[in-house]
Amino acid sequence: MANTVIGNTIVIDGEISGDEDLTIRGTVKGKIALSASLIVENSGTVEADIETKNVEVSGNVTGNITSTERVELKSDGRMVGDIKAPRILIADGAVFKGNVDMER
Amino acid sequence: MATARTPTTSSDGATIIGESVHIRGQLNGGEDLHVLGRVEGRVDLERTLVVAQSGIVKAEVSVKNAVISGVVVGNIHASESVEITREGRMVGDIFSPRIIIVDGASFRGNVDMGDIANMPARKPSAERPRPTPVARPAAPVAPARPAVTAKPGAKPALAPAAKAPEKPAERAPEKAPEKAPEPTRPATVTPLEPPAAKGLPQKAQKTRVIVKRK
Numbered sequence: 001m002a003n004t005v006i007g008n009t010i011v012i013d014g015e016i017s018g019d020e021d022l023t024i025r026g027t028v029k030g031k032i033a034l035s036a037s038l039i040v041e042n043s044g045t046v047e048a049d050i051e052t053k054n055v056e057v058s059g060n061v062t063g064n065i066t067s068t069e070r071v072e073l074k075s076d077g078r079m080v081g082d083i084k085a086p087r088i089l090i091a092d093g094a095v096f097k098g099n100v101d102m103e104r
Numbered sequence: 105m106a107t108a109r110t111p112t113t114s115s116d117g118a119t120i121i122g123e124s125v126h127i128r129g130q131l132n133g134g135e136d137l138h139v140l141g142r143v144e145g146r147v148d149l150e151r152t153l154v155v156a157q158s159g160i161v162k163a164e165v166s167v168k169n170a171v172i173s174g175v176v177v178g179n180i181h182a183s184e185s186v187e188i189t190r191e192g193r194m195v196g197d198i199f200s201p202r203i204i205i206v207d208g209a210s211f212r213g214n215v216d217m218g219d220i221a222n223m224p225a226r227k228p229s230a231e232r233p234r235p236t237p238v239a240r241p242a243a244p245v246a247p248a249r250p251a252v253t254a255k256p257g258a259k260p261a262l263a264p265a266a267k268a269p270e271k272p273a274e275r276a277p278e279k280a281p282e283k284a285p286e287p288t289r290p291a292t293v294t295p296l297e298p299p300a301a302k303g304l305p306q307k308a309q310k311t312r313v314i315v316k317r318k
Contacts, residue, residue, distance in 0.1 A: 003122060004122035004125045007119035007137075009133045009135045010135065011130075012127060013132075014145055015128040016127045017125070017126045017128075018125030019124035020125060022122075
């Protein structure tokens with residue numbers, strides 16, 4: 001399946017929208033709107049407002065996340081911004097600064 | 105989970121924009137980019153842009169190589185080559201030293217291959233970024249295409265590398281009609297003229313033509 005991958009050396013400045021999983025290994029600035037999962041890998045950097053179903057952060061995220069299902073900050077994830085989601089997981093080792101809202 | 109999934113989709117440094125994904129804005133990078141979805145804005149790459157059949161790019165594109173099987177609206181500046189495959193459609197200008205437009209492709213725009221006068225002769229072995237044999241078979245238009253690419257020598261030089269077996273077969277019938285008329289003319293004339301007139305078959309022909317017109 002053709003998953004969408006933003007590779008290491010790619011820098012996107014703008015808006016990404018879609019209905020499929022998105023894996024970010026490079027840099028994205030702007031806005032991300034997905035009806036599927038967003039995965040920010042170790043090498044990935046996101047400076048954007050994010051609206052998705054699921055988010056998995058192993059890299060760097062700066063911006064607000066609004067998720068309809070779940071946000072997970074992995075142990076090597078770093079995030080600055082507000083999270084709004086019914087389920088929020090923050091693993092041991094993750095770095096996070098911001099507001100959390102689990103209201104449904 | 106993420107690590108388990110990703111290796112199957114893109115092994116190394118290739119970026120994929122999936123079918124349902126729409127990017128608007130600026131995209132820079134140093135690796136290959138495969139567009140199956142939509143990209144609007146600007147694309148600057150140090151490597152190859154591949155627009156798949158389902159891909160739509162409406163952007164100013166600046167890359168090393170571009171292979172277009174989808175739709176591109178916008179200008180492309182390529183430092184090496186641009187190829188529009190059989191499925192490709194493009195509206196915009198192309199600036200590239202090598203431009204390949206395959207039979208079946210649709211293109212509207214200007215082509216600029218740079219300083220044609222000082223261009224070195226190309227070797228048949230010239231490194232194409234990715235030979236797409238699938239798009240080649242329907243090449244009977246190949247002889248006519250150099251007019252589009254504005255460099256008659258380019259196509260024959262490239263083609264033999266890609267499909268050596270088929271090319272000679274095509275060219276043979278093409279040359280045949282050129283030579284054929286000359287032998288046939290005297291043949292048709294001789295029955296009408298006495299054997300002595302054989303030395304002037306052309307005059308005899310001219311008169312015949314006039315008669316036909318009247």
